[in-house]
Amino acid sequence: MEARNSNYWEMLINRGVQRFFLLSTLHQRPMHGYELARTMRDACAGCCEPTDAMIYPTLRELVDGGYVDCRDEVVGGRTRKVCRLTDKGEEAYRAGATAWQHVLGPLNNAVNTALRPSRKVATESVGASKGDQK
Numbered sequence: 001m002e003a004r005n006s007n008y009w010e011m012l013i014n015r016g017v018q019r020f021f022l023l024s025t026l027h028q029r030p031m032h033g034y035e036l037a038r039t040m041r042d043a044c045a046g047c048c049e050p051t052d053a054m055i056y057p058t059l060r061e062l063v064d065g066g067y068v069d070c071r072d073e074v075v076g077g078r079t080r081k082v083c084r085l086t087d088k089g090e091e092a093y094r095a096g097a098t099a100w101q102h103v104l105g106p107l108n109n110a111v112n113t114a115l116r117p118s119r120k121v122a123t124e125s126v127g128a129s130k131g132d133q134k
Contacts, residue, residue: 014048019058020100021050023085023093026068030084032075033059059083067092 002008018040025031025039033056040050062068067089073082085093 010048014050014054017044017048018050018054020093020096021048022055022058022062023067023089023096026083026085027090027093030082032073032080032082036083062089 021040021043022036025036025043028039031039036059037050037052037055040055044050059068059070063070063083065088066086068083069086070081070083072079074080075082
């Protein structure tokens, strides 16, 4: 995939953002898989669309790393795996929040700069206007 394509950037961004939203969602309270996926989708508010193909492998990786603990519990008469952040997971969530806090201001500035009309376009526009007056 090419870097000039916004899909390329969305794919890269989604990996980090979705991992952070997963930690954020479990920080709220313990949840079973379906509830976790639904709550993450709501939290993302359309900025990214977490899929089961992303959520479950990431969850497995976080469990293996000791950041999340999943246990079988009876929920509504059904046995489900309920996941919760461990103390290590809470630390990771705070560390992620600190990292995002440092990047958001400069990122916002860079995005605004990128989306502003370029000086070249503005100069060409002014030149065209002067030429139109002749």
